[in-house]
Amino acid sequence: MRLSRMLLPTLRENPKDAEIDSHVLMLRAGLLRKMGAGLYTFLPLGFKSLLKVTAIVRDEMNRAGAQEMLPPILTPADLWRESGRFDVMGKEMMRLKDRHEADLVLGPTHEEAFTAAVRENVHSYRDLPLTLYQINTKFRDEIRPRFGIMRCREFIMMDAYSFHLDETDLDQIYQEVGQAYRRIFKRCGLNVTPVLADSGAMGGSVSEEFMVPSTVGEDTIFQCASCGYVANAERAVSYEEYKRDFAPLREKEETATPNVRTIDELAAFFKTTPDRFIKSLVYKAEGKPVMAVIRGDLEINETKLKNVLKCAELELADEDTIKTVTGAPVGFASPVGLRNITVIADKSVEFIVNGITGANKKDTHIVNVNPERDFTSQIIADIRLTRDGDLCPECRKPLKSYKGIEVGHVFKLGYKYTESMHVSVLDKEGKEIRPIMGTYGIGVGRTLASVIEQNHDENGIIWPMSVAPYEIIVVIVNTQDEEAVKAAFGIYEDLSRKYEVLIDDRDERPGVKFKDADLIGIPIRITVGKSFKEEGKLELKERKKAEKEFVSLSDLTVKIGEIYDRLMANE
RNA sequence: CGGGGCGUAGCGCAGUUCGGUUAGCGCACCUGCCUUGGGAGCAGGGGGCCGGAAGUUCGAAUCUUCUCGCCCCGACCA
Numbered sequence: 001m002r003l004s005r006m007l008l009p010t011l012r013e014n015p016k017d018a019e020i021d022s023h024v025l026m027l028r029a030g031l032l033r034k035m036g037a038g039l040y041t042f043l044p045l046g047f048k049s050l051l052k053v054t055a056i057v058r059d060e061m062n063r064a065g066a067q068e069m070l071p072p073i074l075t076p077a078d079l080w081r082e083s084g085r086f087d088v089m090g091k092e093m094m095r096l097k098d099r100h101e102a103d104l105v106l107g108p109t110h111e112e113a114f115t116a117a118v119r120e121n122v123h124s125y126r127d128l129p130l131t132l133y134q135i136n137t138k139f140r141d142e143i144r145p146r147f148g149i150m151r152c153r154e155f156i157m158m159d160a161y162s163f164h165l166d167e168t169d170l171d172q173i174y175q176e177v178g179q180a181y182r183r184i185f186k187r188c189g190l191n192v193t194p195v196l197a198d199s200g201a202m203g204g205s206v207s208e209e210f211m212v213p214s215t216v217g218e219d220t221i222f223q224c225a226s227c228g229y230v231a232n233a234e235r236a237v238s239y240e241e242y243k244r245d246f247a248p249l250r251e252k253e254e255t256a257t258p259n260v261r262t263i264d265e266l267a268a269f270f271k272t273t274p275d276r277f278i279k280s281l282v283y284k285a286e287g288k289p290v291m292a293v294i295r296g297d298l299e300i301n302e303t304k305l306k307n308v309l310k311c312a313e314l315e316l317a318d319e320d321t322i323k324t325v326t327g328a329p330v331g332f333a334s335p336v337g338l339r340n341i342t343v344i345a346d347k348s349v350e351f352i353v354n355g356i357t358g359a360n361k362k363d364t365h366i367v368n369v370n371p372e373r374d375f376t377s378q379i380i381a382d383i384r385l386t387r388d389g390d391l392c393p394e395c396r397k398p399l400k401s402y403k404g405i406e407v408g409h410v411f412k413l414g415y416k417y418t419e420s421m422h423v424s425v426l427d428k429e430g431k432e433i434r435p436i437m438g439t440y441g442i443g444v445g446r447t448l449a450s451v452i453e454q455n456h457d458e459n460g461i462i463w464p465m466s467v468a469p470y471e472i473i474v475v476i477v478n479t480q481d482e483e484a485v486k487a488a489f490g491i492y493e494d495l496s497r498k499y500e501v502l503i504d505d506r507d508e509r510p511g512v513k514f515k516d517a518d519l520i521g522i523p524i525r526i527t528v529g530k531s532f533k534e535e536g537k538l539e540l541k542e543r544k545k546a547e548k549e550f551v552s553l554s555d556l557t558v559k560i561g562e563i564y565d566r567l568m569a570n571e
Numbered sequence: 572c573g574g575g576g577c578g579u580a581g582c583g584c585a586g587u588u589c590g591g592u593u594a595g596c597g598c599a600c601c602u603g604c605c606u607u608g609g610g611a612g613c614a615g616g617g618g619g620c621c622g623g624a625a626g627u628u629c630g631a632a633u634c635u636u637c638u639c640g641c642c643c644c645g646a647c648c649a
Binding site: 009010011012013014015016017019034036037089090091092108109111140142143144146198207315316409411439441475477478479480481508509510511512513514515516518527529530531539 | 572577581582583584597598599606607608609610611640641642643644645646647648649
């Protein structure tokens with residue numbers, strides 16, 4: 001491709017809306033433009049890289065035995081009513097009506113569509129297992145799109161769905177897809193850590209997320225350097241040896257605590273430490289109030305709480321609910337004396353002796369509260385949020401936390417959709433069997449952004465060869481020099497038979513061309529300039545290296561081949 | 572949805588407090604000259620419904636009201 005004819009609007013200055021490096025570079029290098037909040041246009045250069053990523057994804061998914069198909073993005077609401085998700089999914093699911101007033105959904109994910117396809121077309125045990133996938137546009141009306149294509153509303157995703165006769169078979173495909181994912185990310189030049197993830201209350205059992213460690217990540221990961229335990233914040237558990245305090249139980253007693261509400265304020269007021277408190281929070285689980293209690297220095301992990309309660313929706317109760325349930329304003333709740341409400345206690349609470357808690361009365365707390373004696377918990381479970389430095393559940397060494405970008409997810413889904421949507425096949429005996437499902441997703445655009453996030457310097461993008469929009473760029477230093485132009489085009493034509501090559505034939509000054517070449521990050525640069533004029537040699541430079549080397553025209557093909565193979569192999 | 576901020580040329584911004592020539596600057600763009608190894612220089616030029624609507628006023632980018640869009644923090648998040 002000739003740069004003189006290409007739509008490549010590079011920017012000198014940083015666009016003000018971009019906050020993270022990958023976003024800045026995608027805009028500056030002319031890969032991407034914003035059309036609206038969370039809506040982006042891929043310009044030719046960016047689209048080319050995106051296609052490279054999808055090609056890798058497609059290649060590895062096919063290799064894992066999955067079959068690509070293409071359902072529509074716009075799906076009838078009835079499909080979602082069947083699975084029960086039409087009402088359950090929040091506002092992030094984009095709903096619209098057609099001219100006949102029929103409800104439609106812009107697919108945020110496609111379990112329903114694939115399950116329906118299998119239900120209609122698969123009837124025998126002989127047809128299973130089956131893994132189907134698509135690389136398609138998804139729409140999620142995100143509350144807050146941000147970081148360019150890292151978290152946007154319309155995005156490209158590869159999502160796969162597998163159907164199996166039994167769990168053993170599901171497990172095998174689950175492992176194979178997981179291996180395919182590892183190969184995909186490796187080929188994209190990405191460093192990715194698979195972490196244990198929450199699998200939810202809904203029939204799911206095992207789940208792994210593929211994380212790119214990054215300070216701009218929106219997810220938190222806990223990792224043990226010693227034994228390799230890795231989990232995301234929702235899933236992470238920690239080991240804690242709770243010590244039983246054998247101090248004598250004292251009589252509980254109400255104390256006036258005017259306007260003292262938060263744990264920190266209370267600790268100061270009582271001149272003690274936060275772990276002496278029993279923190280009580282009222283939640284609404286699918287509309288029904290419940291109370292979660294935990295030691296004052298710890299935080300509730302709402303995902304764990306949700307799983308324990310086996311509920312799909314959980315939110316902190318509003319002030320009115322709290323007042324109705326406890327009889328007191330926010331800040332004075334406690335399980336003491338409360339009836340008709342389910343109390344879920346974190347394990348940490350059991351060991352508190354003579355603790356402090358609210359009195360369910362304005363401006364009042366109770367001291368010397370003891371679990372069991374003063375209140376009962378219907379459920380005792382691990383509902384705490386893991387903290388940095390907590391002990392590893394496997395080997396009891398400290399856990400370290402860091403941020404990550406979720407680029408992929410594999411999930412043993414279970415029977416949720418095959419059950420709700422009545423999918424069955426006949427077995428050998430002619431009996432109906434319900435298939436079990438797995439679901440798998442890769443954010444293609446997010447993967448691309450992550451590649452840039454991990455591969456750039458102050459001058460621009462440094463593409464790994466595998467996803468570079470072009471592999472080689474030929475820079476003509478002086479387009480007035482006819483001999484140089486002729487030689488450069490000769491090289492361009494020649495290399496184009498084997499590689500994807502750009503030629504910078506623009507009538508620009510050399511500085512502009514070098515800056516742009518660095519910015520758009522083409523892995524190999526061939527410069528036809530001074531050295532060519534003086535001694536007939538071409539200058540070769542790899543984007544990721546500082547050194548240059550000079551080769552004659554006759555050695556070029558071989559030399560490029562070597563560099564290309566090496567760069568491909570490194571990834 | 573709560574809090575904060577921003578909409579002026581393709582990009583980055585000034586001007587708005589305190590209304591008053593023809594709305595300005597840098598980069599980008601066009602023409603010419605010159606230059607050709609790291610975002611040159613000189614000269615000339617094009618491009619704006621100052622986000623939109625309604626109002627106040629002799630006069631509005633500037634004041635008032637409404638509205639739309641975008642960004643950040645938070646809450647939310649199969």
